[in-house]
Amino acid sequence: xxxxxxxxxxxxxxxxxxxxxxxxxxxxxxxxxxxxxxxxxxxxxxxxxxxxxxxxxxxxxxxxxxxxxxxxxxxxxxxxxxxxxxxxxxxxxxxxxxxxxxxxxxxxxxxxxxxxxxxxxxxxxxxxxxxxxxxxxxxxxxxxxxxxxxxxxxxxxxxxxxxxxxxxxxxxxxxxxxxxxxxxx
Numbered sequence: 001x002x003x004x005x006x007x008x009x010x011x012x013x014x015x016x017x018x019x020x021x022x023x024x025x026x027x028x029x030x031x032x033x034x035x036x037x038x039x040x041x042x043x044x045x046x047x048x049x050x051x052x053x054x055x056x057x058x059x060x061x062x063x064x065x066x067x068x069x070x071x072x073x074x075x076x077x078x079x080x081x082x083x084x085x086x087x088x089x090x091x092x093x094x095x096x097x098x099x100x101x102x103x104x105x106x107x108x109x110x111x112x113x114x115x116x117x118x119x120x121x122x123x124x125x126x127x128x129x130x131x132x133x134x135x136x137x138x139x140x141x142x143x144x145x146x147x148x149x150x151x152x153x154x155x156x157x158x159x160x161x162x163x164x165x166x167x168x169x170x171x172x173x174x175x176x177x178x179x180x181x182x183x184x185x
Contacts, residue, residue, distance in 0.1 A: 002065045006109045009061045011048035016068040024092035062102040069097035072106035084121040123159045
């Protein structure tokens with residue numbers, strides 16, 4: 001069996017991406033934020049645009065030889081007040097490829113990409129609470145459950161990215177606040 005390779009998808013991958021995404025939506029419709037009808041009705045040119053990596057979005061694919069077997073997207077928030085957050089979305093592994101590490105490799109590629117963006121502090125995702133394989137994967141990659149409420153049947157998870165500079169800056173700010181003298185009036 002050939003090794004699984006992971007790389008960012010490009011517009012040339014549009015046919016394989018569309019086919020695998022539609023298969024995922026057909027198999028697990030509640031997991032995707034779209035419908036099979038809506039997604040299959042999109043023009044290929046529009047889907048190809050989605051595959052262009054930008055400063056705010058990238059989609060990774062896992063390949064077994066030349067066959068696309070898994071997908072994962074990372075979307076960074078463009079709004080300045082929340083630009084330190086990104087979302088992992090659209091993670092899907094074809095049934096015949098499950099249990100071979102493709103999902104883990106994809107998630108790790110997305111995390112590595114997020115770590116290379118200095119402004120990002122955390123990656124968030126939503127996962128169906130009954131999707132035990134996905135929960136195990138995300139927990140194994142360092143994600144933790146958030147305390148905030150989520151839609152029925154879903155769990156919110158997050159991963160704080162390692163940022164030594166941020167940690168030292170936060171501790172010095174804490175020290176300044178702790179030693180601040182406030183006079184009583």
